[in-house]
Structure formats: C-alpha cells, structure tokens
Amino acid sequence: MLKVVITDSVFPSLDIERQALGAIGAQVVPLRSSAEADLLDGVADADGLLVCYAPITRRVIDAMDRCRIVARYGIGVDNVDLEAAAAKGIIVTNVPDYCIDEVSDHALALLLACARKVPLLSARVRAGRWEAKDAAPMHRLRGQTLGLVGFGKIPRRLAEKARALGMRIIAFDPYIGAEAMATQGAGKVTLEALLADSDFISVHAPLVPETRGLIGEAQLRAMKPTAYLINTARGPLVATSALVRALEEGWIAGAALDVLETEPPARDHPLARLENVILTPHVAFFSEEAVVELQQKAADEVVRALSGQPPRSPVNLPRPAPR
Numbered sequence: 001m002l003k004v005v006i007t008d009s010v011f012p013s014l015d016i017e018r019q020a021l022g023a024i025g026a027q028v029v030p031l032r033s034s035a036e037a038d039l040l041d042g043v044a045d046a047d048g049l050l051v052c053y054a055p056i057t058r059r060v061i062d063a064m065d066r067c068r069i070v071a072r073y074g075i076g077v078d079n080v081d082l083e084a085a086a087a088k089g090i091i092v093t094n095v096p097d098y099c100i101d102e103v104s105d106h107a108l109a110l111l112l113a114c115a116r117k118v119p120l121l122s123a124r125v126r127a128g129r130w131e132a133k134d135a136a137p138m139h140r141l142r143g144q145t146l147g148l149v150g151f152g153k154i155p156r157r158l159a160e161k162a163r164a165l166g167m168r169i170i171a172f173d174p175y176i177g178a179e180a181m182a183t184q185g186a187g188k189v190t191l192e193a194l195l196a197d198s199d200f201i202s203v204h205a206p207l208v209p210e211t212r213g214l215i216g217e218a219q220l221r222a223m224k225p226t227a228y229l230i231n232t233a234r235g236p237l238v239a240t241s242a243l244v245r246a247l248e249e250g251w252i253a254g255a256a257l258d259v260l261e262t263e264p265p266a267r268d269h270p271l272a273r274l275e276n277v278i279l280t281p282h283v284a285f286f287s288e289e290a291v292v293e294l295q296q297k298a299a300d301e302v303v304r305a306l307s308g309q310p311p312r313s314p315v316n317l318p319r320p321a322p323r
Contacts, residue, residue: 001025001026001027002021002024002025002026002027002047002048002306003026003027003029003045003046003047003048004017004021004026004027004028004029004046004047004048004049004050004302004306005029005030005031005042005043005046005048005049005050006028006029006030006031006049006050006051007031007033007034007039007042007043007049007050007051007052007054007056008031008032008033008034008051008052008053008054009030009032009050009052009073010052011291011295014028014030014295016292016295016296016299017050017295017298017299020296020299020300020302020303021299021302021303023303024303024306024307026047026048026302026303026306029042029046031043033054034053034054034055036055036057036059036060039054039056039060039063040059040060040063043060043063043064043067044063044064044065045065045066046064046066046067047066047067047068047306048067048068048069048070048071048302048305048306049064049067049069049070049071050071050073050298050299050302051070051071051072051073051079051080052072052073052074053079054079055079056070056079056080056081056085057081057084058081058084061081061084061085061088061090062084062088064088064090067088067090068089068090068091068305068306069090069091069092069093069301069302069305069306069311070085070090070091070092070093071092071093071094071298071299071301071302071305072092072093072094072095072298073095073294073295073298074094074095074285074294075094075095075096075098075099076094076206076207076233076234077092077094077315078206078207078208078234080092082315082316083316085316085318086316086317086318086319087319088318089318089319090318091305091311091314091316091318092314092315092316093298093301093305093311093312093313093314093315094313094315095293095294095297095298095301095313096153096313097153097297097313098285098290098293098294098297099154099284099285099286099287099290099293099294100153100154100157101157101287101290102284102285102286102287102290103154103232103284103285104154104155104157104158104161105161106232106258106280106283106284107154107158107202107204107230107232107284108158108161108162110230110232110256110258110278110280111146111162111200111202111228111230111256112141113256113278114200114228114230114253114254114256114278115138115139115141115144115200115228116135116138117134117135117138119278120134120275120276121134121135123275137226141165141166141167142165142166142167143166143167143168144167144168144199144200145167145168145169145170145197145198145199145200146158146159146162146167146168146169146170146198146199146200146201146202147170147171147172147189147194147195147197147198147200147201147202148169148170148171148172148173148186148194148201148202148204149171149172149173149191149194149201149202149203149204149205149214149215149237150171150172150173150203150204150205150206150233151171151172151173151176151181151184151186151204152173152204154204154232155171155202155204156184158202158204159171159184159185159186160184160185163185168187169184169185169186169187170186170187170188170189170193170194170197170198171186171187171188171189171194172188172189172190172191172193172194173188176188191219192222195219195222195223196222196223196224198223198224198227199224199226199227199228200227200228200230201223201227201228201229201230202230202231202232203215203229203230203231203232203233203237203238204232204233205233205234205237206233206234207233207234207236207237211237212236212237213236213237213238213239214237214238215229215231215237215238215239215242215243216238216239216242217239217242217245217246220242220243220245220246220251220252221246221251223246223251223252224252225250225251225252225253226253227252227253228252228253228254228255228256229243229252229254229255229256230255230256230257231255231256231257231258231259232258232259232284233259234259235257235259235260235261235262235263236261238257238261240260240261240271243255243271244270244271244274247271247274247276247277248274253276254276254277254278255271255276255277255278256277256278256280257271257277257278257279257280258279258280258281258282258283258284259282259284260279263281263282264281265279297312300312301313
C-alpha cells in the first residue's frame, strides 16, 4: 500500500487528504511533528510527504528510501531543501495560486490600519483618552505611493485594490519587465528608487538566500521618515534588529508585520512594545475557503505524482535517482 506522511498541519481535519489519497489506495499517516528526529523516524518508508512548516532538510530527504513527492502546503518552499530533493529524484510542489485574495486583503488592511492609525487610537480610547488630535499627523490616502517589493500574483492583486483607493503603484522585481508591470498599472523602478519614493512599502519577495535580510539598515534609512513598512511574505526578508532601531529612532513612521524572523516571538520581543508597530500571527493566508483550497490542491499534487501524472506546480527539476 502507498504511504503518504503528513508531517505537520494547522488544519482542523485531514478528511480532504484522506478522501483524495484514499481514491488511489494510499494510507495517510499524520506525524504531527516538525522535529527532525521525529521526521527521520517517520518518513523513511513514505511514498509522498505533505508538509506545512516542518523543515525538510537534506538529512530528512536522505532518510527516505522511496519518496516520489514532497508537496508543500503553501506558496513558499524555503523549508524544503530543493537541491537535495532534486538530487534524489524527488519532485517538490507548492500551491502558488491559493490565498491570493486573502494575503492581498490582509496587506491592504494593514496599510489602512497604519494610514488611519486604527490600533493606536483604539488603544488610547480603551485607556480612557478621547482626543482626535492623537491621530495627527494623518494624510489623505489618495495620491500616496505604494511600493511593492516583488510583483507576483499577490502584489498584483494588492495593486489592483490599492489603485481603487487612488494610490500610485510602483514595484521592484528584477524578473518582471516594465511592460508587464505597466499592464497591471505599476511603474517599474529600482529598489533604491522604491525606498526613496514610497509612502507605504509592502514586501512580497520569496525567501531565498539572495533575499534574506533584503530590507536591512541601509534600506530602512533610505525610506521616508513618514513611510510605513508592511510584510506579509516571510519574516527573514526584514532584518529585525535594524527594524527595531528604525522604529525607535524615527527613521520610518511605523511597521505592520504578519511574519517575523522567529515565530512565534518571545513575550518580550522588542517589536511588541512599540506603539508604531502592528503585529498579526502569520494569518494573512487564512480564510475558511483558502484552507480548503490549500488542502485539496496540495493533496491533488500527491495523487498526481503517485499516479504517474506530471504535477501542476513543480518548483524543482528532479534528477533520476542513482541506481
């Protein structure tokens, strides 16, 4: 019998996976662990893996004798060693077309919360203060500039929504041409120009070695002192220590973050004590509909791979396993 291990998940039920994989006679085994030691023991005889946040390292991949696919629940694949998987002939897939509306909605919500200072004013009212002047300075959103770092599916949808509010859109993405951006209503600029010109910067780059710490001290110092940084992509894209300094010393006006370098953060995390920071718990992807879509599409990739069909969303090029 085929065996598919679900290393870890955040879902209330795995009925979707059991139904999809049961149709090809596969047994679903929930491991419920992200610890490497548990993974090494639990995946050795797996024909396929479904993975949420568990790190699928070279050691884990080397421990698998017959695995054909590692399917990631999500868009990013930074927790999977793609090179090691390719060397062993294992295909890695993701789900690049789910939660597009959810993440773009969340980024826009964070932008609006910053622009209208909603969390700050709410906290002051709850503390017994009723002063409209606490909102100052506050400026009209129409005509302000949104800078997008990365221009994939999510930032394109965000651009569409922000344009409806009258915002000007610019974007930095070395892999997308100016003409393609223009068709989406965005102007292509360098990162340096984006940092200098944007009133709000929303980060949407993938986490790869080249983008780790992409927004560091130099980039934060290059931003307007009235600008806000929004990150709904991956925490390590932004250097935390530099961001704390930027917020404490007034290099920028504020930040709104759904992701952090370390998740969950410690209770005494320095960002949590700052009034000019909004934090949400890596929830931008979430809606009831998005979760169902994610589970179904990830499970379908495993079904396809174990049935001899090509996957819809491969992210590596597996090489034939050595004989």
